[in-house]
Amino acid sequence: MYVGIKSHVGHVRSNNEDAYFVRPPLLAVADGMGGHDAGEVASAAAVAALAQCTWTETDPGELAERMLHSVRAAQRRIEEASEGNASWRGMGTTLTAAFFGKKHIHIAHIGDSRAYLWREGTLRLLTTDHSVASELVRAGQLNEQDAARHPQRHVLTRAVTAGVAPEVDMIMAERGPDDTLLLCTDGLNAHVTDKEIGAVLASGGAPQAAADELVRLALERGGSDNVTVIVARSTRPEVIR
Numbered sequence: 001m002y003v004g005i006k007s008h009v010g011h012v013r014s015n016n017e018d019a020y021f022v023r024p025p026l027l028a029v030a031d032g033m034g035g036h037d038a039g040e041v042a043s044a045a046a047v048a049a050l051a052q053c054t055w056t057e058t059d060p061g062e063l064a065e066r067m068l069h070s071v072r073a074a075q076r077r078i079e080e081a082s083e084g085n086a087s088w089r090g091m092g093t094t095l096t097a098a099f100f101g102k103k104h105i106h107i108a109h110i111g112d113s114r115a116y117l118w119r120e121g122t123l124r125l126l127t128t129d130h131s132v133a134s135e136l137v138r139a140g141q142l143n144e145q146d147a148a149r150h151p152q153r154h155v156l157t158r159a160v161t162a163g164v165a166p167e168v169d170m171i172m173a174e175r176g177p178d179d180t181l182l183l184c185t186d187g188l189n190a191h192v193t194d195k196e197i198g199a200v201l202a203s204g205g206a207p208q209a210a211a212d213e214l215v216r217l218a219l220e221r222g223g224s225d226n227v228t229v230i231v232a233r234s235t236r237p238e239v240i241r
C-alpha cells in the first residue's frame with residue numbers, strides 16, 4: 001500500500017492538536033479539543049488505543065467489532081486521563097479510523113473529521129459530520145452555504161470524550177481495484193472544496209504529493225486550523241504495464 005501523510009499546525013493556532021495513525025491497512029485521524037494541552041492529549045490517547053490492536057484482514061463482522069472495541073478503549077483512556085488532571089476535564093477528540101482491506105473498507109467514525117473514497121474519477125464522502133451546523137442541514141433547517149458560515153459549524157454533537165459512551169458510525173464498502181482513500185481533519189475542508197480535492201486526486205500523482213498539495217492549498221487560504229491529510233492507495237500510480 002502507498003500512503004502519503006501531511007499534518008500542519010496551520011497559521012492561527014499555536015499547537016497541533018491533530019493526531020494520526022498509519023499502520024496499513026489501518027489508517028486514522030483524530031482532531032483533539034480542550035484547553036491547555038488537553039486536545040493533544042485526547043487525540044494522542046485515541047491513536048494510542050488503536051495501536052493496542054492487531055490490524056490484519058479477518059472476517060468483516062470481527063473487524064467491525066475490533067474497531068468499535070478500540071473506540072471504546074480510546075474513550076476509557078481519555079476518561080482516565082481527565083479524571084487525573086483538572087485542566088484536562090472536558091477534553092475530547094474526533095476519530096475517523098479506516099481499515100483499507102483487500103476486500104472491504106471499514107470505517108469507524110465519530111466527530112467532524114472525514115473519510116472520502118476516490119473511485120473511477122468520482123469523489124464520495126463516506127462519513128457524516130457530527131457538528132451542530134451539519135445536523136441542521138440534515139434536518140432541512142439550514143442550507144449548505146449558511147452552514148459554512150454558521151457560528152456553531154465547529155461545535156461537535158458527538159466526540160470521544162469522558163462520561164459519554166461513544167456513539168460510533170460504522171461504515172462498510174466493498175473494495176474497488178483502484179480505490180484511493182482520503183482521511184482528513186476539518187482544517188482541510190474549511191478551505192478546500194470536495195471538487196478541489198477531486199481535482200488533486202485526479203491528477204494521479206503519488207499519495208504523498210496529493211497530501212502535500214492539499215495541505216498547501218489549505219495553508220494558502222488561511223490555514224485557520226490544524227490540518228491533517230492521509231491519502232492511501234494500493235496500486236502504484238506511476239507504474240507502466
Ligand code: MN
Binds near residue numbers: 031185186187225226
Ligand atoms: Mn480541527
